[in-house]
Amino acid sequence: MITLVLGGDVNVQGRATPSAAFAPLEPLLKSADLRFVNLEGALDATTAEALTSAGIDVVSCANDLVAMANLPVLDHAGIAHCGAGANLDAAHAPAVLERSGEKVAFLAYTSLRPFGGQPDFPGLAQAFATTAYQPDPRVAEIPGRPPLVRTTPVPEHLDRLVADVKRAKAAHDHVVVSMHWGLPGAELAEYQVAYGRAAIDAGADLVAGHGPHTIQAVEVYRGRPILYSLGNLVFDWPAMRGRHVDGLLAGCMFGDEPRLELIPVRRTADNECEPLAGDDAAKVLRYVADVSALRSTTVSVRDGIASVHLGA
Template sequence: MFKQSGYVILLALAAFSCKTSRLASTVDNTPAPVAKDTVVVSAPAPVYVTSKGDTLEKIGEEIALEVFEVVPDTLTVIGVGDIMLGTAYPSEEYLPPANGSMLLSDVADILKNADITFGNYEGVLIDEEGTPKECNNPKLCYLFKTPEHYAVHLKEAGFDVMSLANNHAGDFGPEGRKSSIEVLTKLGIAVAGTQSTPYTIFEAKKTKIGFAAFAPNTGTISIHDYARARKIIQHLDSTCQIVIVSFHAGGEGPEFQHVTRKRESFVGEDRGNVYEFARLVIDAGADIVFGHGPHVTRAIDLYEGKFIAYSMGNFCTYRRFNLKGPNGIAPIVKLWVNGEGDFLQGQIFSTHQLGSGGPLVDENQKVLRKIKELTLQDFPDTALEILDDGLITFKINN
């Protein structure tokens, strides 16, 4: 049995969860209880099950499972990293063809196949001029201004919640922040991470979800203010069944792929201690922590039974982003959690961006191999095991 949940559970990755239940949905796609018995199941893809001795065992397409109890309130959550669908600033030449309608088409079926899908919008959704920010170093100054109607592509691809806690959410001043919030909210996409919207509460699969986002940048909810972060998460934990936290922090680029467990600095800015912060919010009541900001992928870990992804890289960033090497690969991380937010199982889908950008399924699974490598290096004692097909599960007890 899973030590984390006290249940033995069958998770069929290809079909167990489908996005038939969206925000505020009243549709319940929970599987029916299974009698206590041994059953044989045929599946279209490999299935992982628990076996005796508190271990996990891959049996293959034909599986036999002694069912003790099926978790009735399993929730599926997908998280991805940075998204920027093109910018009209400083020139409309940085906008994609067909108004970006094809940018997410290769991965939309994956993104839709969860109860909740999360991303970080790295820029501003605004049609008006706004107030472009001034930069101390013009060579490092990139401003991202996406036309408002592009946001419909996020909705159509399955996104339910978006972080606006990052260093580009304020590229066009308070007008830009206000516009981004209004545009996404009108589409039914929950947002958080700004001073005016520090957190949000929404519903998925008859479950109340709390979401908060943090960053080290002006206008966001500060990742450095531990007291405020703790207070926000404790409030959400007292109100909601599941609490999801995202942070945009850490240094940027290939030299920042490792979780150092120390404060990180980049271009003179304190980018926070992501290891310490992730544990602080979990101690305060968070159930899932999604990190982004370094523009590269980092390790994953489990703390107190709760899942942490330290950085999910550049997911969909059209033009104006460096997509070379590790900057051009990113995961789609799908999680199965129980009603208490405890991790049950996960799956990594590998994507990469070629040319000007836009995620494509990567059959070579470069990011999967990178996450395995980094996790072994940075968290050798983690309770998680990442298998070659992308399944994230508990390590087998020998």
């Protein structure tokens, strides 16, 4: 049995004491066997102390080309990484960690094109999508109705993701797929569902999403969870101060009786990320339960913790 804690987007900068960035969350993080977050933004030897002090074991670097400069810093700090590399094969290689005699493979992809949508990023694992606009069925009756936005995975990216997951599952006990995708708000883009379900069909045990900077639904598909967006965790990007302050920590247990629990977190006025409790926690988790119900997924809330019903 392995316990894994996953967080959303992390950006560490401008802190007098980077090693204390995760201090309010450390009791939750250090109770797990493995800890994962999405690293968004530049890292250096000083800010890397935020991750090492919190015991972060593995990060996704599938965000933008800043990741290339982060890789040697992560290697020096002893933090595993996935989703970026010197070439495309390296970017698609899983980060593999072993605990209690079981191996967990982490794969990471980005659907969000950095730098104005330039097409070629040989060092990032890509899961891009195309966008089309379909006229509303009632547009002839009610002129001006907004079109329907249809998004579809790029076929070659979807095929490679599926192949990566199948290969990782054949060689390791568990596979976690990280996806940088989506738009702010509750509504999911069609391509998110397509990629998330394809990863599960290929053998992933869990899909963890981030990128919208807001919390999105959980969907249990074929008995395994897709966390569409965990929101922000520790996030120091100045443009995000006071915005999109809520996030989730997801605690997952792999084994004969898998479990998934969610704990809400919030960045304070001082931009410190802390666990929520009481009415604040209940309000966030009721929102998670409501949007997850739209994905035919049951989330139970009790005492500041949400339990996701994974089914048989």
